[in-house]
Amino acid sequence: MAILAFLDTVDGRVKKSAFEILTYAKKTAEVTGEEVYGLIIGKAENKEDVTHYGANKIIHLNPEMKGFDTRWVAKQTKSIAEELGAHTVLMSHSSSGKSLAGYLAVLMDASCLTGVNSIPEKQGDKIVLHRNVFSGKAGATIVMEGPHFVLTVMGNSLQAEQLESASEIETREADTSEVKVKIQEISTVSGKTPLPEAELVVSAGRGMKGPENWSIVEDLADVVGATTACSRPVADSDWRPHHEHVGQTGVAIRPNLYIAIGISGAIQHLAGVNQSKTIVVINKDPEAPFFKAADYGICADLFDVVPRLIESFKKFQSSN
Amino acid sequence: MNLLVCISKTPETTAKISFKDGNTQFDSEGVQHILNPYDEWYALVRAIELKEAFGGSVTVVNVGTSENDAVIRKAIAIGADKAIRVNADPSSAAFVAKQIAELAQKESYDIIFTGKETIDYNGSVVGSMIAAHLDWPYISFANDLDLEGSTATLKREIEGGIETSQVDTPFVVSAAKGMAEQRIPNMRGIMMAKRKPLEAVEPVAFDDKTKFVKYELPDEKGSVKMIDPENTDELVRLLHEEAKVI
Numbered sequence: 278m279a280i281l282a283f284l285d286t287v288d289g290r291v292k293k294s295a296f297e298i299l300t301y302a303k304k305t306a307e308v309t310g311e312e313v314y315g316l317i318i319g320k321a322e323n324k325e326d327v328t329h330y331g332a333n334k335i336i337h338l339n340p341e342m343k344g345f346d347t348r349w350v351a352k353q354t355k356s357i358a359e360e361l362g363a364h365t366v367l368m369s370h371s372s373s374g375k376s377l378a379g380y381l382a383v384l385m386d387a388s389c390l391t392g393v394n395s396i397p398e399k400q401g402d403k404i405v406l407h408r409n410v411f412s413g414k415a416g417a418t419i420v421m422e423g424p425h426f427v428l429t430v431m432g433n434s435l436q437a438e439q440l441e442s443a444s445e446i447e448t449r450e451a452d453t454s455e456v457k458v459k460i461q462e463i464s465t466v467s468g469k470t471p472l473p474e475a476e477l478v479v480s481a482g483r484g485m486k487g488p489e490n491w492s493i494v495e496d497l498a499d500v501v502g503a504t505t506a507c508s509r510p511v512a513d514s515d516w517r518p519h520h521e522h523v524g525q526t527g528v529a530i531r532p533n534l535y536i537a538i539g540i541s542g543a544i545q546h547l548a549g550v551n552q553s554k555t556i557v558v559i560n561k562d563p564e565a566p567f568f569k570a571a572d573y574g575i576c577a578d579l580f581d582v583v584p585r586l587i588e589s590f591k592k593f594q595s596s597n
Numbered sequence: 598m599n600l601l602v603c604i605s606k607t608p609e610t611t612a613k614i615s616f617k618d619g620n621t622q623f624d625s626e627g628v629q630h631i632l633n634p635y636d637e638w639y640a641l642v643r644a645i646e647l648k649e650a651f652g653g654s655v656t657v658v659n660v661g662t663s664e665n666d667a668v669i670r671k672a673i674a675i676g677a678d679k680a681i682r683v684n685a686d687p688s689s690a691a692f693v694a695k696q697i698a699e700l701a702q703k704e705s706y707d708i709i710f711t712g713k714e715t716i717d718y719n720g721s722v723v724g725s726m727i728a729a730h731l732d733w734p735y736i737s738f739a740n741d742l743d744l745e746g747s748t749a750t751l752k753r754e755i756e757g758g759i760e761t762s763q764v765d766t767p768f769v770v771s772a773a774k775g776m777a778e779q780r781i782p783n784m785r786g787i788m789m790a791k792r793k794p795l796e797a798v799e800p801v802a803f804d805d806k807t808k809f810v811k812y813e814l815p816d817e818k819g820s821v822k823m824i825d826p827e828n829t830d831e832l833v834r835l836l837h838e839e840a841k842v843i
Contacts, residue, residue, distance in 0.1 A: 347735040372755045376737035379722030383729035388806040414614040422806040457734040461761040471756035534842040545610045555840040577826030589829040
């Protein structure tokens with residue numbers, strides 16, 4: 278028996294979250310004694326990098342292909358899983374992973390769970406897993422019946438672990454006449470780490486007073502090496518692009534560090550960010566509910582504090 | 598254009614979440630329910646706009662008990678032509694998808710819409726499962742959908758970028774923010790909603806393999822450590838030495 282890890286790509290490169298998936302597969306395999314295989318579909322310039330994460334073999338399908346037709350990808354993944362004897366297929370909880378999981382689960386007649394944040398625990402032929410529900414306001418334990426499983430794993434659930442040994446890469450070409458979703462264009466929004474994968478996030482809200490004041494947020498993000506985000510009212514007022522909106526109806530994130538500037542911390546916002554490992558809140562209102570969810574707080578005018586904080590980070594970096 | 602929009606009922610976004618029966622059930626006591634925002638604001642409204650532009654009809658489908666009729670009526674008031682409710686307590690995404698796929702097989706829909714996720718279970722898989730049952734193409738998280746004849750052009754947000762693609766009907770699409778603008782039902786819509794058909798049908802048998810057995814609320818954060826606004830160096834030190842995140 279085997280575990281197949283679907284390794285997600287974006288912009289012609291295997292994503293950071295895919296490395297975590299291989300480590301997750303490896304840790305799951307240690308419990309079940311199975312072998313791990315990796316599958317990459319389409320262009321992947323950095324494919325050599327994924328060979329050091331414990332897979333027996335990486336299958337690279339159609340290395341020139343661009344775009345993602347869920348139906349076609351699910352059919353290819355199913356037939357490769359069958360060939361390898363893989364009863365479990367794992368992927369990241371990314372836009373591709375979430376699209377693929379449901380389709381594949383129906384084709385494989387598998388139990389399906391998305392957004393998993395624990396390693397499967399075996400209970401006979403069942404497995405027990407954990408995920409968050411109610412947009413992060415609660416957690417849940419789920420029992421799934423085998424023998425087939427399809428899971429998407431939350432980003433930053435575990436650290437990818439590099440190994441000495443290298444796995445072999447086998448390149449294949451599959452027939453693409455059944456591809457029905459034709460890609461016209463893929464445009465990259467920014468060179469920064471996308472929000473769901475970001476380990477460091479600097480986010481700002483209405484306390485900024487207007488889009489013209491955002492340079493201090495961007496400067497802070499640059500000096501920390503963070504991705505920028507914003508609250509819903511900010512995105513709704515078009516102060517910032519919609520893809521930056523984090524919260525219940527925006528992107529849910531779980532970075533190591535979340536710095537919230539001028540965000541009061543409405544329950545809908547907290548739902549999208551409360552899985553962050555460390556939360557820093559900067560707000561001049563001592564009653565802001567966000568302070569209750571924070572690890573560190575500074576109660577002061579953000580226009581005074583943020584420039585000073587940028588200098589502190591610069592000082593820290595030059596001395597380390 | 599024969600359009601089907603899958604709608605869910607969810608607790609409203611500010612609802613306080615709690616559990617009962619030894620943390621095995623969601624406690625809906627005193628909780629207000631709403632149409633899942635992604636279904637209502639984006640999927641449903643875009644379907645109505647397409648109907649207004651090209652003619653045809655918009656059907657909404659929900660899997661749930663008669664308690665859901667109020668939110669289903671709201672979808673009709675916004676502009677759907679009719680509604681079907683599969684009379685069952687939805688136990689999982691797989692169950693819901695199976696029920697909707699069964700109904701869709703009996704009709705010839707051009708496009709099936711879902712929201713990108715529900716705000717309670719956040720699974721994001723109902724749409725792709727329906728597509729798989731029907732062997733249709735599936736496009737997820739689309740924030741723009743235009744039609745010319747039977748060819749749709751869609752934009753979807755992928756991590757760090759935007760992908761533009763084309764696909765012919767029939768297909769299943771999950772709608773994300775940006776696909777349409779929220780519509781508030783007007784008086785005429787609300788009056789009409791009472792007269793438009795809401796049909797309840799019985800579910801087909803389905804063996805559910807995924808069970809949510811227990812819930813828990815997250816640990817309360819320890820109390821926040823307040824830092825002197827003049828001493829931002831101290832915050833950086835703590836992030837490095839105590840939290841170890843930089």
